[in-house]
Amino acid sequence: MKFLTPGPVQLPKKVIEATARQPEFHRIDEFRKTLRRVLDNLTKVYKGIPIIAPGTGTFAVDAAIYNYIDPGEEVVAIVHGEFGERMSEAAKSRGAKVYELRYRIHPPPPDVVEDFVKKLKNVKAITVVHNETSVGVTNRYLDKLQKIAEGLGAILIVDSVSALPAEPIRHRVDVVATATQKAFMAPPGGAIIYINVEPRAKSPIPPSMSLRKFIERLDKADPPYTPPINVIYGLDAALEIILDMGIETYHELHKQKAELLYKSLKLKPVAEEPLRSYTVTAFYADKPTDIINELKKHGYVIAGGMGELKNNTIRIGVMGDISVEDLKKVIEVVNSLVDR
Structure with a gap:
């Protein structure tokens, strides 16, 4: 079959073989060496600081939202499918005041987004799905949305779970959430968050999704708690395939x-x-x-x-x-x- x-996608044999091994203790140098290589290779896929946490793409999106949005803040959620809905739902669960810009199937053009956000008083974040998996639509306006966010002093949070690295992001974006089990060709279980700005939320964040805890230990490739060890083995092999190809x-x-x-x-x-x-x-x-x-x-x-x-x-x-x-x-x- x-x-x-x-x-999850059909995995290359090399990835399956890399995954099917005894997990190492994550506090030893041998595993840290593997994790460091994976983190370094992730920066070759997209220019941001990569963080790998146990979880799915949904966890990556939730973590991004909780680390960059505080309760009561104004957030614009671009919704044109099921995963845009989930981003909006996550922001609402954080206690944000969410304004939804809804379109059917296709995303709103950038000028429509700009007009919408300018009518609001104090937008702190814009959420958008890069590749809306539910309808097979890719938003290829991310660079323009980033400029709109910067003009407002807001953060752009992107769900690229079913896009990167097969649908590359060629411009700097504040925060990108993705996962191992789709275009990265690895098993499910790894939430990947790329950041280009420091987490700015002041309200408490569950320890499992606090990006600051990961950032503090990145230099030593020493995660704050048990990472998805075998998923990382598979991702290591998958990244080698992807980067060898270009x-x-x-x-x-x-x-x-x-x-x-x-x-x-x-x-x-x-x-x-x-x-x-x-x-x-x-x-x-x-x-x-x-x-x-x-x-x-x-x-x-x-x-x-x-x-x-x-x-x-x-x-x-x-x-x-x-x-x-x-x-x-x-x-x-x-x-x-x-x-x-």
Whole structure:
């Protein structure tokens, strides 16, 4: 069975082998050496200070929000799918005064965001999803949103859980939350937070998500509590694969695989062309369950839709150890169903 899903993804054999070993004690030099190499390699993926904590992408997003937002502060949440909703929910749980800028499927253009935030008095943070997994849409305006945030003296917090490093971020962003189990091609269990500004929240933060505790010990590669040790072994192997290939080549590979689906499937993509995701493709389908079940018979697992598109879409991930031949087989099976 191969997993063409939004994550966890099909892992390369090298990553599986690296993960399947006795975990070391995380306070010994041997493990610190591995962690230091992983942290150094993460900086080659994106220019920020990387922190790895036990958890999922959702934990990474929650940690980012709790470290940069205080209760009562004004926050603008850009919402055009299920994961934008989750960012908004996290900010509300922190006690922030959240103003939601809602669009359907596609993100609002930067000028709309700018007009929206300027009407508010004292915005302290903007939250946005880089790659909205639920609808297969990528926000390619992050550089402009960062400038808008800077103009307000606010923080931009980005959920890039299903994007980095297959959908690179080429400009400086304040805070980026991501995870190991998607385009990083490692097992689930590692929350990754890149920071380019110091955490500024003054209100108490649960110890498990206090980024300051990690920052204090980064120089020694000595995490404040038990890290996801075997996930880090897998991430170490995955980063070697990605960096040997080169970030731009890795991005181009995902783009080519996604475009093969967009051009070849006899289904309408959910996203308009300029903002179509190159990691998680989404298509309208009259009978998504039939397609999912038929593909499973042929050894391929894909995902159904989410939210309002739950019953009329399918999602096919192109991350992980998925070949063009795999995709051609998926296309053949899906198109045969459409033609019936």
